[in-house]
Amino acid sequence: DTGVSQNPRHKITKRGQNVTFRCDPISEHNRLYWYRQTLGQGPEFLTYFQNEAQLEKSRLLSDRFSAERPKGSFSTLEIQRTEQGDSAMYLCASSPTSWEQFFGPGTRLTVL
C-alpha cells in the first residue's frame, strides 16, 4: 500500500498524559498537512510542512501541540498534557502540488 499511513489508528489516554502520532506520507510528496476533525465537523487545519520546514501553523495549535518533520519524510504530532477537549480524529494529508491532498486513515484520540 503506497498511500498515507498513520500510527497508531486509535489512542486512549488519561488527561494530563502526552501522546505522539506519526504520519508517513506518500513517497516524494513534499507537502504535508495535519488536521483535526470532530464529529459532525469538517477537518480543521492545524499545520503545514513543505519538506522539513513548518510554514503554516493555525492559532488552534496551542503551546501544548508541536509537530515535526525531520528530513522532510515522516511527521510527528505531539500533544502534551492532554485535555478532554483534545479528543478528536487527527488526520494527516500529503500532496505533490498545491491542490489535491491525499489523506491518511487518521488517528482517533480519546482522552479520559
Place this chain on the structure above:
Amino acid sequence: RKEVEQDPGPFNVPEGATVAFNCTYSNSASQSFFWYRQDCRKEPKLLMSVYSSGNEDGRFTAQLNRASQYISLLIRDSKLSDSATYLCVVEGGVNKFYFGSGTKLNVKP
C-alpha cells in the same frame, strides 16, 4: 464568521434524482476551491476541483460564483453509492485550507 459554510443536510433523495449543494466562503481573495467526499468513518477524498469556468466530471458539475462568494456541486442521476458527506474546501492562504462542516447526502432506493 466561519471561513466556509455549508448546509449540513441531510439531503434525502431517491435514486436517479438530481441534487445540488451550495457552499459560501468569506475570503474574497481565495483562489482555489474543491469538493471532497467523505464516507462514514473514512478519510476525505478529492472529488473535484472547482474552476472559474465551471467543470464537469461525469454526473458531477461544480460551479464557482466569485461575485457572490459561493461554490456549488450538482449531482445528476444519483446513485446509492453517492451517499456520503460532501465537504467544500477553500484555500484561505498559501497552502492553508479551510473545510466546511460538510453536507450529508442519503440516496435511497
